[in-house]
Structures are given as C-alpha cells and as structure tokens.
Amino acid sequence: MKLRSALMAFGAAVVMTGTAHAANLSIVSGDTGNGLAVLREKLDIYEKTSGNKVTIVPMPSSTTDQFGQYKLWLAAGNSDIDVYQTDVIWAPQLAEQLVDLTEATKDVIGQHFPSIVQSQTVNGKLVAMPLFTDAPALYYRKDLLEKYGKTAPKTWAELAATAKEIQDKERAAGAKDLWGFVWQGNAYEGLTCNALEWVMSYGGGQIVEPDGEISINNPQAVAAIEEAKSWVNTISPPGVLAYQEEEARGVWQTGNAVFMRNWPYAYSLGEGADSAIKGKFDVAPLPAGTGDKARSAATLGGWNLAVSKYSKNQKEAIDLVKFLTSKEMQKKQAIEASNLPTIIDLYDDAEIAKAVPIIPRWKDVFLNAVPRPSAPTKVKYNEVSSNFWTAVHNSLAGSGTTADNLELLEAQLTKLKGNGW
Ligand code: GLC
Numbered sequence: 001m002k003l004r005s006a007l008m009a010f011g012a013a014v015v016m017t018g019t020a021h022a023a024n025l026s027i028v029s030g031d032t033g034n035g036l037a038v039l040r041e042k043l044d045i046y047e048k049t050s051g052n053k054v055t056i057v058p059m060p061s062s063t064t065d066q067f068g069q070y071k072l073w074l075a076a077g078n079s080d081i082d083v084y085q086t087d088v089i090w091a092p093q094l095a096e097q098l099v100d101l102t103e104a105t106k107d108v109i110g111q112h113f114p115s116i117v118q119s120q121t122v123n124g125k126l127v128a129m130p131l132f133t134d135a136p137a138l139y140y141r142k143d144l145l146e147k148y149g150k151t152a153p154k155t156w157a158e159l160a161a162t163a164k165e166i167q168d169k170e171r172a173a174g175a176k177d178l179w180g181f182v183w184q185g186n187a188y189e190g191l192t193c194n195a196l197e198w199v200m201s202y203g204g205g206q207i208v209e210p211d212g213e214i215s216i217n218n219p220q221a222v223a224a225i226e227e228a229k230s231w232v233n234t235i236s237p238p239g240v241l242a243y244q245e246e247e248a249r250g251v252w253q254t255g256n257a258v259f260m261r262n263w264p265y266a267y268s269l270g271e272g273a274d275s276a277i278k279g280k281f282d283v284a285p286l287p288a289g290t291g292d293k294a295r296s297a298a299t300l301g302g303w304n305l306a307v308s309k310y311s312k313n314q315k316e317a318i319d320l321v322k323f324l325t326s327k328e329m330q331k332k333q334a335i336e337a338s339n340l341p342t343i344i345d346l347y348d349d350a351e352i353a354k355a356v357p358i359i360p361r362w363k364d365v366f367l368n369a370v371p372r373p374s375a376p377t378k379v380k381y382n383e384v385s386s387n388f389w390t391a392v393h394n395s396l397a398g399s400g401t402t403a404d405n406l407e408l409l410e411a412q413l414t415k416l417k418g419n420g421w
Contacts, residue, residue: 022051023316027305029085030059030066032245033265038337039324046323052316062244063087064188067382070094079310082317086128088119088302089189089374089381095122099307102126104318111327112342119371120304127306129325130342132333134301135366136193137283137358139252139260139270144170152284155294156201156227159259159287163235166258175256180235182248183261187393190244192372192385193299194261195392197286198224200370203293207388208373208413212421216388217410224289225395225402232396241397253277261286263301267358268338283358285365300369302342334359340366377421387412 029039036058043054059066070084074097086094102109105126109117112130120128138159140152144166153159163180170178184190196207204220232240237251245262252260253269255276260266271278288294305321307314323329330341335355340362346352347363374381391409395402 022053023313024053024055025082025313025316025320026055026057026080027083027085027320028057028059028070028081030061030063031085032061032263033249033269034337035265035339038333041336042324042329042332046320050316050319050323052320054320057081061246062186062188063089063190064386067189074308074310077310078308079312081308082311082313083320084128084306084308085131086304086306087189088116088134088300088304089372089385091120091127091304092122092374092378093381094306095125095127097309098127099309099311099314099318100125100127101129101307101318101321105129105322108322108326111344113344113367115367116302116342119302119375128304129306129321131303131305131325132330132339133342133366134263134303134340135298135362135369136197136261136263136286136301137267137298137362137365138286139262139266139281139283141258141277141280142282143280144258152282153259153287154296156198156287156289160227160231160235163258167235177256179237179251179257181231181259181261182236182240182243182251182257184243184245184248185232185236185241185393185396186244186247187389188244189385189389191389191392193301195225195228195388196299196370196372197261197297198228198289200297201286201295202289203291203295204289206370206373208376208384208421210373210376212376212417214410214413214417216413217406220289220291220293221406222402223291225392225406227289229396229398229402241393255280264338264340264358264362266338268336268356283361298365298369300366300371302340377417380416380421383416384413387416 047053116130116133148166150162153162167178167180184194199221202220202224204218204224205215207216209215248260248262249266251257253275270281285296286298288296305324307317311317327343330343331346333339334341334352338356347360353360377384387409391405394400395405
C-alpha cells in the first residue's frame with residue numbers, strides 16, 4: 001500500500017513536471033543474474049504511472065563489451081538510445097556525450113552517498129544518477145567449513161589451505177566436481193577488479209595512485225599476483241582464466257565451490273528456491289595478503305543511469321532515470337536483486353535488512369572500498385585497465401614472468417601518461 005501510494009504520487013509528479021504526451025523510450029543495459037528481469041519489473045510499473053513505453057536493449061553482462069559498444073554508438077551520435085546503464089568507472093570517459101543531470105535531480109541528490117555522487121560528477125557536471133553501488137564479498141560454504149572445523153579465512157594463505165583441504169577430502173568422499181575457490185580470471189574489467197584487490201591486500205598500491213603516480217611495478221604487487229597464480233589448477237579450475245561473474249556463480253550455486261569471490265548480486269540468487277546452496281553459505285570480507293601493509297581490500301564497483309545527449313526525449317528520459325533511482329525502486333532492487341543501494345537511509349530499512357542481511361553489513365565494506373584509478377587517468381582509464389588486466393592475465397597463464405610483465409606494464413603506462421594524464 002505504501003509503495004503504491006508513493007508510486008501514485010510519483011506518477012502525479014511526472015504529470016505535473018509536464019510530460020505532455022506519451023513517449024517511447026529505450027534503455028540499454030547489460031547485467032548479471034536477474035538484473036534485467038528486475039529492471040523489466042520496474043519499467044512495467046513506470047509504464048503504468050507515466051503512460052510512456054520503455055524498451056530494454058539487452059547487452060552482454062561484461063562491462064568491457066558494453067563499454068566498447070557504447071563508445072561506438074555515442075561517437076556516431078546514436079539517437080535510438082535514451083538511457084544508458086553506466087559503470088562507475090566510465091563517468092570521465094563518457095561525460096561529454098551525456099546530459100548534465102545536476103538541475104533536474106537537485107531535489108533528490110542529497111539522499112545519496114556524497115562519495116558516489118562525486119564519482120559521477122565530472123567538472124561540476126552530474127553525468128549519471130547512482131543506481132546501485134558494489135563491493136565484493138568472499139562467499140563461503142558455512143556447512144563445509146563447519147564440517148572441517150574451519151572459520152572464514154582472514155588471509156589468502158589461509159584461504160588456499162582451507163580450500164585445498166576441503167576440496168581434497170570432499171573429492172575423496174565422492175564430490176568429484178568440487179573446487180576450492182572460484183573468481184573472475186577472464187581478460188576483462190572484472191580481472192582488473194580482482195587483481196587490484198590482491199595487489200592492495202599486499203600493500204602494493206592502486207596501479208596508478210590518486211595523484212597520478214604509476215605505482216604498479218613493485219615487489220608486493222608481484223607477490224600478490226604470484227599467489228593468485230598458485231591457485232590456478234590447484235584450488236581453482238583451469239577454466240577460471242576464462243570466468244566472468246556468471247561463470248563463477250554457476251559453479252558456486254550448483255554447490256561445486258567452497259569459496260567464491262563475487263559481488264552482492266550473487267547473494268539473493270544463492271538463497272533462491274532453485275539454488276543448491278540455499279541456507280548453506282555466508283559472506284565475509286575478502287582476505288588480506290601478507291607483509292607489513294597487508295589488509296583486506298575490496299574494489300569499488302557500481303552502476304548508474306545516464307541520459308544520452310543524442311536522445312530526442314531527454315525530458316522523459318530524465319523522468320525515467322529519476323524513477324528508477326528513487327528510494328522505492330532502489331528498495332525493490334535491493335530486496336529482489338541484492339544490489340547495494342546508493343540512498344543512505346535504505347541501510348536502516350528493516351525490510352531490506354531482513355530480506356537481504358548482506359546489505360546493512362556491506363555498508364562499511366563499500367564505504368572503505370578501493371576505487372580503480374579512473375579519476376586520475378580520466379579518458380585513458382580504459383587503456384590503463386586493459387594493459388593491467390592483460391599483464392595480470394599473462395602472468396596467471398604463465399606467459400612471461402610476473403616481474404617482467406609488470407615491468408612492461410609500467411613502461412606502457414608511462415608512455416600512455418605522456419606529460420600527464
Ligand atoms: C561489477 C561492478 C562494476 C565492475 C564489474 C567488473 O558489475 O559493479 O563496477 O566494473 O563488476 O566485472
């Protein structure tokens with residue numbers, strides 16, 4: 001009832017702000033898990049209250065694939081797409097082709113975490129509205145850890161030892177397909193996220209520091225990537241070097257992994273009626289590395305909604321973005337897709353906490369998460385990241401030594417930086 005009256009009020013507000021005639025809008029989005037299905041549900045509500053029609057243009061779930069396509073469309077001035085779902089790292093690279101949302105959202109922007117709003121603000125322009133934020137978790141099988149008298153590992157070394165012991169014993173007892181640890185090793189943006197976590201957890205820096213210094217070629221970074229390499233084909237399947245989020249979740253959710261690194265979206269799916277691990281898992285922060293500066297590190301992720309400068313329905317598109325990022329819709333998305341809200345109050349919402357306990361628990365994790373160096377490297381971020389994930393992927397696959405690969409990476413980044421980012 002509360003939701004319905006809020007939606008009616010929202011519908012009235014849309015009419016009052018002057019949506020004169022019905023528009024046909026299109027929104028382009030890739031997503032993981034049930035993301036697109038939940039988006040469709042929200043759009044169905046929007047269509048009823050606004051009278052507008054909205055088509056989803058579905059994309060692959062890889063952010064790297066999406067980015068490549070969106071760059072091309074925007075460069076060509078494509079007016080078929082009104083709204084883009086954008087990754088947190090893209091704001092500086094796409095800013096010029098997106099509408100400034102500052103004025104239109106000034107009544108609601110204060111509800112969101114200032115740091116997230118900041119990440120989507122480029123030279124004073126709000127280029128996208130926060131939809132949900134992201135910070136990964138170490139998913140672990142409570143039942144298996146209990147069976148072998150283990151607790152959630154605090155270091156990567158402990159994770160590897162626990163994973164190996166449980167994997168070996170369970171396989172011997174007949175669970176032939178069980179692996180210790182699944183994560184995202186494909187050569188794409190997701191590997192940048194995973195590897196930044198390893199490197200930071202060893203005190204090896206952020207690839208490029210907030211002041212623009214290229215820091216990646218250092219012994220802690222080498223040690224961190226070498227440790228990850230030691231997992232491949234021991235506790236992680238050889239195929240992990242081709243895994244993205246959904247491949248990792250596939251192994252995990254069928255009960256074939258002791259540990260998984262993944263984003264919160266995997267939580268509600270893991271608790272779903274058709275999940276083999278329903279009621280059998282919990283989450284913990286990612287493990288720390290070793291050494292003086294060891295810490296647990298999570299890469300900051302998240303998604304936003306932006307209006308294309310080439311949209312012929314900008315006014316309606318902005319209304320749609322405001323609807324989808326509203327408190328009611330973020331709450332629905334939190335409960336149904338276990339996405340972390342960007343609206344501060346929702347972390348105190350009892351219904352969310354009950355339905356998806358990871359959400360209130362993950363507030364501090366995302367607030368302390370490490371950003372990828374998209375702010376300091378600006379329009380060159382995508383190249384920085386692809387050089388990084390390539391160096392890491394080569395190292396994991398045994399193509400060149402990690403030390404040599406990071407040295408080459410440093411040279412590539414130095415060239416890319418030129419006289420400044
Ligand atoms: C998640 C994050 C996003 C990141 C992507 C990498 O979707 O929210 O920021 O780029 O994973 O695969």
